[in-house]
Amino acid sequence: MDQRACEALENAIPTMKPLDDETLMNRYREGDLGAFDQLYERHRAPLFRYIRRQVSEETLAEELYQEVWLRVIRARNQWVAGKGFRPWLYRIAHNRVVDHWRARRPPTEAVEEEKVVALHGNWPETWLTIRDCVERLFALLGGLSEPQRSAFLLKEEGGLSLKQIAEITGVGHETVKSRLRYALGRLRQGLEDCDESAHY
Numbered sequence: 001m002d003q004r005a006c007e008a009l010e011n012a013i014p015t016m017k018p019l020d021d022e023t024l025m026n027r028y029r030e031g032d033l034g035a036f037d038q039l040y041e042r043h044r045a046p047l048f049r050y051i052r053r054q055v056s057e058e059t060l061a062e063e064l065y066q067e068v069w070l071r072v073i074r075a076r077n078q079w080v081a082g083k084g085f086r087p088w089l090y091r092i093a094h095n096r097v098v099d100h101w102r103a104r105r106p107p108t109e110a111v112e113e114e115k116v117v118a119l120h121g122n123w124p125e126t127w128l129t130i131r132d133c134v135e136r137l138f139a140l141l142g143g144l145s146e147p148q149r150s151a152f153l154l155k156e157e158g159g160l161s162l163k164q165i166a167e168i169t170g171v172g173h174e175t176v177k178s179r180l181r182y183a184l185g186r187l188r189q190g191l192e193d194c195d196e197s198a199h200y
Contacts, residue, residue: 068089
């Protein structure tokens with residue numbers, strides 16, 4: 001088969017575009033379990049990161065993460081088409097994290113620094129610098145207030161707009177902007193020497 005025939009064959013085969021979240025959620029509500037699998041796979045990693053960066057233990061993050069998906073399953077008939085699946089998913093996650101902290105004593109402002117044994121001689125100096133910056137980032141995130149940390153992670157991990165974050169957290173647009181501005185200022189100040197030193 002010559003090249004022209006191959007191109008004609010390729011053009012004749014329709015390309016399958018991935019279904020959007022709302023279509024998948026509608027299909028899941030109608031009983032299509034495969035649609036749920038696609039939603040889960042699409043949002044699995046960023047959702048877990050969003051939760052993990054707000055709690056101190058990975059086991060606890062896993063527990064909360066599974067509870068969020070269970071709530072999605074139980075509330076599937078309450079989801080309203082047209083308002084977006086992602087904001088709905090992150091509203092559930094946000095509420096679960098807030099419930100977790102309300103049930104416990106408020107987290108302390110200071111974050112206890114972990115003792116890390118450096119593998120001197122085995123890791124290049126640049127890798128050690130990058131590791132130090134990553135550890136500092138997690139410490140800085142832990143040092144933010146819960147509203148500031150949540151707003152930052154909803155934007156960075158959830159990819160949500162300021163309007164969506166305001167709706168999820170129940171505050172005004174300007175309050176969200178203020179929280180993000182403060183969070184970014186704290187993070188930039190704490191990581192100001194990482195920008196140049198962490199490059200290969």
